[in-house]
Amino acid sequence: MKFSSLLTTLSVASLAVFANAAIDPEMEGMEPVSRDDGTFLIGGPTYYFDRILGAGGLHSESELWTPAKVNNRLLFNRMSVLPSWDPMEPSVWVKTGNELGDMIYQDVITEYDRPSNRTPILEGGFRTPSFKGFWATARGFQDDHYSSRTSNYRHKMVSDEFAIFGENYPMFSSIYGGLGFTNDFVNAYALAGEEYLWEYAESSRWIPVHMKPRVQGHVDFWNLALNVAYEHAEYQDVRVKESGERDEVNGSVLYSCGAECQKGIFQISAGMAFRFVSDEGDVYTGLDNDRVLWPFMQLRVQPLRWLRADVMFGMNDSDWLVQDSIEMGSPFPVKGMGVTVGVKNISGTRLNPLADDVEYFTMKGVSDDIDLAPDGQMNLVQAYLAFADTVASVSLGGRATFWAEHGAETFDVDGFVEDGDFEFRYGDVARINSWIKGITGELWIDAWLEDMFKFRALAGFERIDGPMERFEVSPAEYFVAFTGDWLIRKSFRVSHSLRFRSDAQWNLRGHDPLVVKGDWYWDATFEQQFPRLGLYLTGTLIHVLADEVVQVPNGDYDRIRFVCTVKKTF
Amino acid sequence: MKLKLILSAAVLCLATMPFAQDSLAVKPEAKPADVVMANPADSAFSKVYVSIEGGEMYPFGDLQDAVENAFYGGVGLRYSYWDDFDGFVHFNYAYVKVRAEGIPFPGVHQFVGRLGLDWHWKQLRPLAVGAGFTCNWTRADSDDDVDYYSGRGGMLLDNETEFGWFARVNMPFLYFKDFTAGLNVLWEELWTLPERSNMLTVGFYIERRVW
Numbered sequence: 001m002k003f004s005s006l007l008t009t010l011s012v013a014s015l016a017v018f019a020n021a022a023i024d025p026e027m028e029g030m031e032p033v034s035r036d037d038g039t040f041l042i043g044g045p046t047y048y049f050d051r052i053l054g055a056g057g058l059h060s061e062s063e064l065w066t067p068a069k070v071n072n073r074l075l076f077n078r079m080s081v082l083p084s085w086d087p088m089e090p091s092v093w094v095k096t097g098n099e100l101g102d103m104i105y106q107d108v109i110t111e112y113d114r115p116s117n118r119t120p121i122l123e124g125g126f127r128t129p130s131f132k133g134f135w136a137t138a139r140g141f142q143d144d145h146y147s148s149r150t151s152n153y154r155h156k157m158v159s160d161e162f163a164i165f166g167e168n169y170p171m172f173s174s175i176y177g178g179l180g181f182t183n184d185f186v187n188a189y190a191l192a193g194e195e196y197l198w199e200y201a202e203s204s205r206w207i208p209v210h211m212k213p214r215v216q217g218h219v220d221f222w223n224l225a226l227n228v229a230y231e232h233a234e235y236q237d238v239r240v241k242e243s244g245e246r247d248e249v250n251g252s253v254l255y256s257c258g259a260e261c262q263k264g265i266f267q268i269s270a271g272m273a274f275r276f277v278s279d280e281g282d283v284y285t286g287l288d289n290d291r292v293l294w295p296f297m298q299l300r301v302q303p304l305r306w307l308r309a310d311v312m313f314g315m316n317d318s319d320w321l322v323q324d325s326i327e328m329g330s331p332f333p334v335k336g337m338g339v340t341v342g343v344k345n346i347s348g349t350r351l352n353p354l355a356d357d358v359e360y361f362t363m364k365g366v367s368d369d370i371d372l373a374p375d376g377q378m379n380l381v382q383a384y385l386a387f388a389d390t391v392a393s394v395s396l397g398g399r400a401t402f403w404a405e406h407g408a409e410t411f412d413v414d415g416f417v418e419d420g421d422f423e424f425r426y427g428d429v430a431r432i433n434s435w436i437k438g439i440t441g442e443l444w445i446d447a448w449l450e451d452m453f454k455f456r457a458l459a460g461f462e463r464i465d466g467p468m469e470r471f472e473v474s475p476a477e478y479f480v481a482f483t484g485d486w487l488i489r490k491s492f493r494v495s496h497s498l499r500f501r502s503d504a505q506w507n508l509r510g511h512d513p514l515v516v517k518g519d520w521y522w523d524a525t526f527e528q529q530f531p532r533l534g535l536y537l538t539g540t541l542i543h544v545l546a547d548e549v550v551q552v553p554n555g556d557y558d559r560i561r562f563v564c565t566v567k568k569t570f
Numbered sequence: 571m572k573l574k575l576i577l578s579a580a581v582l583c584l585a586t587m588p589f590a591q592d593s594l595a596v597k598p599e600a601k602p603a604d605v606v607m608a609n610p611a612d613s614a615f616s617k618v619y620v621s622i623e624g625g626e627m628y629p630f631g632d633l634q635d636a637v638e639n640a641f642y643g644g645v646g647l648r649y650s651y652w653d654d655f656d657g658f659v660h661f662n663y664a665y666v667k668v669r670a671e672g673i674p675f676p677g678v679h680q681f682v683g684r685l686g687l688d689w690h691w692k693q694l695r696p697l698a699v700g701a702g703f704t705c706n707w708t709r710a711d712s713d714d715d716v717d718y719y720s721g722r723g724g725m726l727l728d729n730e731t732e733f734g735w736f737a738r739v740n741m742p743f744l745y746f747k748d749f750t751a752g753l754n755v756l757w758e759e760l761w762t763l764p765e766r767s768n769m770l771t772v773g774f775y776i777e778r779r780v781w
Binding site for chain 1: 730
């Protein structure tokens with residue numbers, strides 16, 4: 001292995017040791033469901049808390065804006081892959097699934113303790129092969145999982161079924177179609193469609209957003225990428241006769257360091273993300289000045305093959321954010337072995353400077369403007385040491401980190417409001433203006449027998465010292481995971497993932513903390529492949545073994561799911 | 571109970587190992603066709619059969635208190651996958667009469683789709699053993715405008731779907747030109763609550779080779 005690639009491998013490992021790509025997610029963007037190298041608590045497809053154990057700090061990964069997420073969707077204050085409008089590769093596909101536990105014939109003999117309704121997942125779409133560079137695409141997708149516990153409450157807020165299809169009040173439902181053109185120089189497409197979303201707000205409310213239309217355009221040319229979306233969003237709460245609208249234009253323009261640029265010592269990328277909004281009537285969040293412009297720059301300096309420094313810096317009239325790291329490998333490479341030491345820093349006034357600045361909270365006589373942009377700044381520093389050693393068909397790796405964070409974001413609760421079976425909070429996003437310190441350790445073993453199969457065992461722990469009662473989430477202290485992947489006769493894929501995560505706890509979203517008990521999870525994907533035909537028949541079981549629990553306050557039960565997909569590539 | 575399930579998962583992880591033969595190209599669709607020439611699945615669809623099938627479904631366990639035995643009819647497609655494995659897809663329909671008292675409809679429309687693999691172990695030929703996933707879609711035979719109520723049977727007034735798994739034995743016993751007659755015996759478990767639902771299905775089929 002070349003040393004530079006080993007350095008890259010270790011760098012990737014330092015960000016996410018748990019590469020569990022073999023388990024198919026129930027939908028694009030829901031990969032954290034099958035991860036446990038940290039604290040991953042799922043409230044539904046439009047909200048999850050995803051904190052990687054070795055990443056340091058208290059925030060969840062999707063709360064932090066990075067240049068890599070410029071094309072992600074902004075759902076309240078999170079950058080989310082789902083619901084993705086990135087066109088798929090040329091293919092036609094159908095997906096369906098269900099939360100397991102519908103009664104079918106048990107229905108007629110079950111008098112008491114009747115299970116609630118289980119809800120499905122649906123997706124269908126296509127992208128044509130290129131015809132002289134032109135192609136067409138369409139996709140309809142919605143995830144009804146995680147909807148039944150709150151649907152009775154949510155459906156009173158809206159005037160119709162709030163979905164493209166069905167009456168389960170899914171957390172999102174999206175449909176789009178469009179045309180594109182791709183050749184050696186240009187990749188461009190325009191899409192238009194409609195979308196229903198429930199966004200999880202700081203108050204723990206689910207806010208219904210109906211976008212009609214939503215239009216998105218994208219152009220890649222040379223080293224430039226332009227992405228622009230127009231959204232006409234309708235808001236409503238029919239219980240109190242509220243309705244409002246938001247017209248929004250958002251997107252980004254990005255210059256990336258190309259192939260020639262990457263040969264140099266200084267590698268520079270730059271871009272700007274933007275949002276312009278115009279609100280009318282009753283809306284539930286607000287953006288200062290109705291706009292945000294976010295210019296940013298990335299710089300990589302690699303003076304020696306074993307030394308690398310990265311910095312990302314963004315700033316506008318109200319916020320700034322810096323993410324930088326210095327990473328060093330051994331100057332004297334040893335075959336099969338690598339050691340990396342590094343430090344990284346995240347400082348800024350907001351984790352996500354593109355998010356709205358205020359949530360308007362009115363409920364049961366309480367009226368409050370929840371400030372989402374706290375004063376001051378946060379500083380996170382982290383030092384880490386990672387190593388990997390490969391002997392024959394066994395690889396042993398590990399990483400140890402120490403991190404300290406000052407000014408971590410939290411929520412100062414002014415009070416709670418109970419409505420129906422649920423509890424909501426008001427107050428302001430604030431900071432913990434003292435140092436929180438943590439140490440982490442992770443160890444993994446990879447084993448493979450020639451090219452026949454791949455196995456990984458990994459474990460990690462973390463100890464945090466700080467005012468735990470002010471943490472939004474007290475993360476899990478340890479995890480252990482085993483994955484095994486086979487490709488039988490090159491055409492039948494079987495992937496397993498068996499994991500355990502210790503307790504995690506929500507501290508601030510209710511009078512009483514919500515403890516998410518530690519549990520075992522088993523996921524498995526089975527796939528018949530016909531490579532010559534480009535045909536793939538896939539079935540995936542998700543979260544077998546685990547107890548059905550609520551992982552996020554006001555969220556829904558995490559249940560065993562089965563999802564199957566038929567896909568034909570062109 | 572949970573320990574038992576964890577051990578079962580671990581055993582299943584290991585059980586697939588003897589079949590592992592080659593590299594973990596997780597997304598081989600990215601490869602050009604000539605790279606995958608040697609793939610054992612290249613023989614897929616070299617033989618294709620269509621079939622009609624009829625038989626009876628027998629509920630097991632507490633499901634016997636819920637519904638009666640039911641006749642079913644359906645169609646199938648079988649295709650060569652590897653030299654010693656076939657893939658198959660089945661769809662069938664059954665009208666399932668309710669046995670339980672006090673249910674406001676006489677029966678349930680049931681559509682079933684199955685996807686699985688048959689293994690032609692040479693020690694067992696011509697028998698084949700197979701397994702796969704099943705999807706069961708049901709709806710009550712009711713003209714009532716109410717699409718849901720909270721009592722027994724209420725959820726079936728709306729569409730209900732559940733997945734499960736099955737194992738089967740395929741016993742062909744008569745061959746004539748391109749036609750084959752045989753017997754399918756299939757054990758099926760649906761992942762329902764509060765209990766799993768088990769059924770035995772026995773059916774005769776007539777199959778015609780398409781190519």
